[in-house]
Amino acid sequence: MVTTRNKIGIWMDHSIAHLMEYSNHPFEIKTIESDFTHKEKINSLMKGEAHLHNKEQQLQTKYYKKLMNVVKKYKEVILFGPTDAKEELFNVIVSDNRFEKINIQVKQTDKMTSKEKHDFVKEFFANK
Numbered sequence: 001m002v003t004t005r006n007k008i009g010i011w012m013d014h015s016i017a018h019l020m021e022y023s024n025h026p027f028e029i030k031t032i033e034s035d036f037t038h039k040e041k042i043n044s045l046m047k048g049e050a051h052l053h054n055k056e057q058q059l060q061t062k063y064y065k066k067l068m069n070v071v072k073k074y075k076e077v078i079l080f081g082p083t084d085a086k087e088e089l090f091n092v093i094v095s096d097n098r099f100e101k102i103n104i105q106v107k108q109t110d111k112m113t114s115k116e117k118h119d120f121v122k123e124f125f126a127n128k
Contacts, residue, residue, distance in 0.1 A: 006074055006075035006076060007021070007022035007074060007075065007076040007077075007125050008020065008021050008022060008070070008071070008074045008076075008077055008078075009022060009077075009078045009080065009117070009120065009121030009124065009125075010067065010070070010071075010077065010078070010079050010080070010086075011080050011081045011109070011112060011117045011120075012067070012079065012080075012081045012083075012085050012086055012089070013081050013082060013083040013085050014034060014036070014060065014063075014083055014085045015033065015034050015036070015037075016031055016032070016033045016034065017031065017032045017033075017063075017067055018030075018031055018114075018117055019031070019032065019070060020117060020118060020121045022121055022122070022125045027118065027121075029114060029117070029118070032063070032066050032067060032070070033063075034059060034060065034062075034063040035059045035062060035063065036055070036056055036059035036060060036063070040055065040059070041056075044056070060088075064088070064089050064092050067089055068089075068092070068093060068096070068099075071093060071099065071102065071104070072098060072099065072102070074102060075101075075102060075103065076102070076103045076104075076125070077102060077103070077104045077105070078104075078105050078106075078107060078121065078124050078125075079104065079105070079106045079107070080106070080107040080108070080109045080120065081108075081109060082108075082109060082110050082111050086106050087106060090104060090106050107124075
């Protein structure tokens with residue numbers, strides 16, 4: 001059996017991303033978390049709404065850059081999850097020509113258990 005190292009599924013919202021590399025072996029879920037935590041939100045809000053917005057934008061950009069560093073290592077990517085974070089990341093990626101050879105798709109899903117995420121990625125790439 002050959003292990004496929006060129007496909008990854010990323011379930012994400014604005015606070016955390018679960019990365020699942022598609023392979024013939026049981027795959028592990030790695031996580032990347034945004035630094036924009038509830039505590040950070042409260043601290044920023046106390047300094048004013050403009051400060052909150054700037055801090056959120058700054059930390060979201062950092063979070064998306066971490067995810068883009070993962071995405072660039074793959075040929076096929078499925079971004080999925082319950083919020084619009086996946087579309088925001090997708091829009092940042094497609095504006096960067098370093099990603100033009102990567103097949104990236106976006107799918108809306110609900111909140112999912114680890115098994116449901118695993119099954120979703122498996123089924124998505126098995127049908128390709």
